[in-house]
Amino acid sequence: MRRWRVPVWIFVATGLVLNIISALLTNFSIDNINREANAILQQQESHEKLIELTWQQVETIERKRELILLLVSLSEGNEQPLPQTVKEQVVTEVHDWLNINISNLSTVDVPAIMQGMNDNQREYRNKINQLYIQNLALTQSHENKMNSISRLRNLALFLQILGLAFLLVRDLNRSS
Numbered sequence: 001m002r003r004w005r006v007p008v009w010i011f012v013a014t015g016l017v018l019n020i021i022s023a024l025l026t027n028f029s030i031d032n033i034n035r036e037a038n039a040i041l042q043q044q045e046s047h048e049k050l051i052e053l054t055w056q057q058v059e060t061i062e063r064k065r066e067l068i069l070l071l072v073s074l075s076e077g078n079e080q081p082l083p084q085t086v087k088e089q090v091v092t093e094v095h096d097w098l099n100i101n102i103s104n105l106s107t108v109d110v111p112a113i114m115q116g117m118n119d120n121q122r123e124y125r126n127k128i129n130q131l132y133i134q135n136l137a138l139t140q141s142h143e144n145k146m147n148s149i150s151r152l153r154n155l156a157l158f159l160q161i162l163g164l165a166f167l168l169v170r171d172l173n174r175s176s
Helices: 008-077 084-098 110-175
Strands: none
Touching: 008 084, 008 110, 084 110
């Protein structure tokens, strides 16, 4: 019975090729996916900062609402009009914030001002919701990238071990 022998150099060459493939896989594919994952994390951070700033705008509108209600109730309660400079400043700011033209700061104008503020807050909250949903999608995408990296690292490690095993055949062949 004839024994079939594979030349040792084939095992060595196969081992070297597997190790080279493992190195290339690690160097190019994994590094590229790592860069993509880092870009996703940066985008998430950017969204989180934007959410925080937008929420501060919602709170600022709430503070302005309180100020207007306080000024109107004080002037109506004391039965004295607000000082002209204060009234002009508030009317100008209301126009700038809400793009609403009011002639006087009184209880008659309060519903329109409050509605404008509610509309602005609703827009800001919708923006926050959209950014939050985008962050959830980015989190899923980042998780998928990390899973891909893990699979590729495992494959690279397997190829490296298999390549080293083929290289060991040469040493084992010398000893026998």
